[in-house]
Amino acid sequence: MSQSHTHTHPHAPFSFTPANRKLAEEIIARYPQGREASAVLPLLDLAQRQCGNWLPQTAIEHVAEVLDLAPIRVLEVASFYTMFNRKPVGRAFVQLCRTTPCWLRGSEELVATYKRITDCGPRATTPDGVFTLLEVECLGACSNAPVVQINDDFYEDLTAESFAEVLEAFKRGEKPKAGSQIGRVSSEPLGRDGE
Secondary structure, three states: OOOOOOOOOOOOOOOOOHHHHHHHHHHHHOOOOOOHHHHHHHHHHHHHHHOOOOOOHHHHHHHHHHHOOOHHHHHHHHHHOOOOOOOOOOOEEEEEEOOHHHHHOOHHHHHHHHHHHHOOOOOOEOOOOOEEEEEEOOOOOHHHOOOEEEOOEEEEOOOHHHHHHHHHHHHOOOOOOOEEOOOOOOOOOOOOOOO
């Protein structure tokens, strides 16, 4: 979809790559004339992906310029939605659900596993730039708890051991198989009796 590169300085010049500029034009064309500003969310997402999963101020300003909006209007959107990262994050951006279903099924153990594997806590990026952990409220996969989202993928039905395997794979530069880690299809019951 987009080229991903590390854009580490918040004031470094930013503009869409030629491929992303073309994609941005296609996205804007989906909206009625006079309503092009409605493309702000997908364009911010596109910019964030181009910047390595975060939005520097210069990317926000570029999106504002493309949409002919005041930069503050785009900043308001970028700072409101938690899906946009205003600071650099690791290549593996881990969002760990802490709501009741995940908590009851072991999210506390997942946090401990993350800290043990990465030697890093929530809201911090590992020195090697691989991981950042953010504890979040409800990823919407409660029946497959506990759940984490890493970048765009969900890892479900985790245990401390299976989460450690997922993290170790990311450490090695691999992308582990997403979805249920116990082979469950969608949100089907665990067994015939639902256990």
